[in-house]
Amino acid sequence: MLNILTQKHDEQEETHWLSVSDLMAGLMMVFLFISIALMRNAFMERDKIKQIAVAYQENQVFIYEALNQEFVKDLQRWDADIDEETLTFTFKSPEVLFNTGEIELSTNYRALLKDFFPRYLLVLQPFQDSINEIRIEGHTSSDWNHNSTDREAYFKNMQLSQGRTRSVLDYVYNLESSQPFQNWIKSHIAAVGLSSSRLIYHDNGAEDKVRSRRVSFRVITNSDIQIKRILEEG
DSSP states (O other): OHHHHHHHHHHHHHHHHHHHHHHHHHHHHHHHHHHHHHHHHHHHHHHHHHHHHHHHHHHHHHHHHHHHHHHTTTHHHHTEEEETTTTEEEEOOHHHHBOTTOOSBOHHHHHHHHHHHHHHHHHHGGGGGGEEEEEEEEEOOSOOOTTOOHHHHHHHHHHHHHHHHHHHHHHHHTSGGGGGGHHHHHHHEEEEEOTTTTOOBOTTSOBOHHHHSEEEEEEEEOHHHHHHHHHHHO
């Protein structure tokens, strides 16, 4: 009788452990499927971002090539260049742009902008859906006058660079050729004064005071917005 009871007890214990092991195996399978699903979603999101990154790079290249093709013959006579990485079109001759310490455009700069800006808008027109903003950026050297502290010079130059970019925007906005684009200009082009925050340096590390004084037109694409939109749609 005792043997029978012992045998039944052993069978019950074995059944109990089998049930627990089956449960653990089931839970492991559930966790495995969850892990696979999460990894799949992560890979899908990664691939989407990768696709956007590739499209963004291609779009950058297309914009740069379009700008370069349009203006390649003008860059030398304007003393200008186009940066492929930042899509920044920079006029580098401060003596052509403004008189020292002034915000009013020189006669030569007005003529240059009258030639440049309508063509610039037309080149960018096919890419408008991918453009978040165009910034007219004003830069100065770190100098102001001999009696100024670094802080005073920085904020005086901030005021100067802001005034200059506003003058540029005001002029190009009111060009007759800009009339069809005025609504787009108002919503997409900003005048930004950067003072001496982005100086240019000689190879020896000294500030290039002449080249630091410049005005740039910079295209900022909406790649980050596009990435967010595609991920939300997914």
